[in-house]
Amino acid sequence: MADINTLAKEFTQFYYTSFDAGNDERQKLVTMYRDNSMFTFETFNLQGASAIGQRLAEFPFQRIKHDPQTIDPQPVDGNSVLIMVTGDVYTDDDPPKKFSQVFLLKNDNGYFLYNDIFRLVL
């Protein structure tokens, strides 16, 4: 496994850059998920790339920017990386909010997002 700190930093940067680049780029993140992936976004629980992809197309904001402040990875088994991110998120003209997000990246002929949990920290 590559150095997990580098992997975590590069993945996080890729994820939020894509997420924040507008609807078209955000929807391309669907390729990170598979049929057994899970995505919890606030109180919504989604399973599978298809359902997750649909949700990625339905966010109501016009502009969003994630600013990660901490990125903490740990190895899981021989083939997965658990990453906890905390930071600030800016949507449209709202005041910034705190968020926390957890990714479990699993390597099975390439890394995919097995688990993904997002919460605003209010």
Add this chain to the structure above:
Amino acid sequence: MADINTLAKEFTQFYYTSFDAGNDERQKLVTMYRDNSMFTFETFNLQGASAIGQRLAEFPFQRIKHDPQTIDPQPVDGNSVLIMVTGDVYTDDDPPKKFSQVFLLKNDNGYFLYNDIFRLVL
């Protein structure tokens, strides 16, 4: 696997009740970790029950109280549960702070804490 929402709620309650009950009870949490467990507490990375148990005995506060606001579990493989918690933490007479914590509970003849990451959300 038992219903993961129930498991997550019960585990979280057990963990924070023990953690907040003073030094003696907190140190008993060491039984939740094994030699391959990892614990990230802010910028400290610890591996193994022995190192983690030592850290659990060294927190500088006199009083601490965790008040979880969100508890989000997801299944991982057939035998693990990923839990993200966000909430408020009160130490001594300090103003309350926000925190986020991630647990990966793995079932191998009983659940143990395979991964544990804690961060204040500042």
